[in-house]
Amino acid sequence: MSIKEEIHGLTDEMLTNLGRLVAIDSQLGTPAEGMPFGEGPAKVLEEALKIADELGFKTVNLDNYCGYAEMGEGEEIVGIAGHLDIVPVGGDWTYDPFKLTREGDHVYGRGTTDDKGPVLEALYAMKLVRDSGVKLNKRVRLIMGCNEETGSKCMEHYNEVEEELSCGFTPDANFPCIHGEKxxxxxxxxxxxxxxxxxxxxxxxxxxxxxxxxxxxxxxxxxxxxxxxxxxxxxxxxxxxxxxxxxxxxxxxxxxxxxxxxxxxxxxxxxxxxxxxxxxxxxxxxxxxxxxxxxxxxxxxxxxxxxxxxxxxxxxxxxxxxxxxxxxxxxxxxxxxxxxxxxxxxxxxxxxxxxxxxxxxxxxDSLFFPRESPLVNALYKAYVDVTGDTENKPMVIGGGTYAKSLKNIIAFGPEMPGIDYRIHGADEFMLVSGMEEAVLVYMEAIKNLLEI
Structure with missing residues (x-):
């Protein structure tokens, strides 16, 4: 079985698990004891860590600010940082924003592209890399935050209590690669x-x-x-x-x-x-x-x-x-x-x-990595090797991501050039075909980062 067929065989499972996350309204809520961003963000973090645990990863909850799933050994950490909180629903939705709805290749729901879907894509990329027998000479850690949309205090807490990342990416922007943020x-x-x-x-x-x-x-x-x-x-x-x-x-x-x-x-x-x-x-x-x-x-x-x-x-x-x-x-x-x-x-x-x-x-402050830096090259190569797209180049965006909060990472996918996924708007969606391709790109990215 080819790796593409293997990913395709996991599609229903990935969508089921994504539905578990989308069903939780994880907007910023009223802080309470043990829940710094309110009940919704704490609940979605618990569910995401449960999914990671079911897939056989070591999981850690960092005081409901954020948590992570980890594999591998070593001093260095390849970090992947995504977020589970969402913006308010707003607008005139055709579909229930808190119920994953599939119509052909389209899957609708708040957070499908920003950023619950990409978190699941990265998690399954980790699973497939692990199951393929690739030597994990570094730890690979998927950090799942709960406050990206309203201040990224989740990553402030991460920096206070956890180790610095050696390199990595946040799947919360565009392909092919983001080497600067305004x-x-x-x-x-x-x-x-x-x-x-x-x-x-x-x-x-x-x-x-x-x-x-x-x-x-x-x-x-x-x-x-x-x-x-x-x-x-x-x-x-x-x-x-x-x-x-x-x-x-x-x-x-x-x-x-x-x-x-x-x-x-x-x-x-x-x-x-x-x-x-x-x-x-x-x-x-x-x-x-x-x-x-x-x-x-x-x-x-x-x-x-x-x-x-x-x-x-x-x-x-x-x-x-x-x-x-x-x-x-x-x-x-x-x-x-x-x-x-x-x-x-x-x-x-x-x-x-x-x-x-x-x-x-x-x-x-802005964020900027030179185009020819090892991190940018490693991620861009993963994108090109999977998609064959050499026309679109690493770019600078106006959006702000966790790359400004964590050291040594940049934003990388999963939005493809030329597609408006309606993030922050009504009827936000992801493409199933895009999800499968993103998993493969993230697999290659992890393998490349293990080597730099």
Missing amino acids: GQMGMMAYSKNTKIISMNGGFVSNAVCDTCNTVVPAEAGLKERLEAAFAETKLQEYKVTEENGEISIYAKGVPAHASTPMLGVNAAGVTFECLAKAGFEDDFVKFYNEHIGTACDGSGLGLKFADEYGELTLCNGIVKTEDGVISATIDIRVPVTLKGEEVRKMCEDRLEDGNGRIEILGIG
Whole structure:
């Protein structure tokens, strides 16, 4: 039996086990004793470690922050770090997000690609390498975290209580290979004065605000002017209604990850833009359009910048109204050659005026490994040897992964070029054929890393 046939023979078992993980709502919950990220993340970690135990691996739970499955012997550790927590469901799902649903080659459910599916792919790659009789001169450790989507405190804990990794990867990004990750900058925008009665939209800060509900005071002819402005947009859907002296606006945009906001349509941004076009005079409408807008390039904050590895991107994920103040989250991905203090200086004179203000919450460092480093070469070779794809090259991405939290690892798969798996959006999916291929790629990657 060929290795591809062997992997294919395990497909039903892998999907059954993935279904066990997808069925658990592992969003960040309320911390409790022994459960630092709440009940869901602790429960999914317990289930994942149980699966690994059933497959014959040594398993360790690190205080429900994270855990690992391990095989092999030696001082050095080949690390694979994936996460079991998920973002909120959000959006309009066709399928139950907490029930694995297969339709042909597609398998739907929250976490199928980000990142429960890849964790299972890596685990089965380890099993197949072990069962093939390859000499395990290093330990191979699959670390399963519970807080990647909301701060990676799970890996902070790992670094406090466990050994450093010698080399490895996180299966939480794209093939063929990620040798750099942009820095990340968080901001919050606040209104000072606004006539807007309420504005609420979005569900996470690291995804484009894809729906937005807004209420403004009615003005003569405003409803008609708004409808004319919305008709010229790229929204999927909109509705403008007038009642009791108020105009209500519903806008449905297009979801996208904060690392690629240009692939989405920001429902809040479009609403602000249309309010201005319709002649609705308002301080915060003016502030938002001048400083944030819909361009996704940070130009309104003086941050338009690109290097050879990519351009700076800006994403507004959430807008909400509290006590008459509108706030908006801003997620900026910073090119790898730009330092945090340089970014701060570029925008410091654009953060406040009479109409609104923006607060910098933090600036995270970028990650970069030279293209010709042994780690990058080992992983890229595994991808090429399995897929035969030499057109797509190692790249730099805007997303942030565990590679920024753990030493000596980079992001590696499993998303294939040109496919939108709808991560962080409705109807997230994985491909069964892609799962089988990823297992084979990860097998080759483990074998290559055992040799460097």
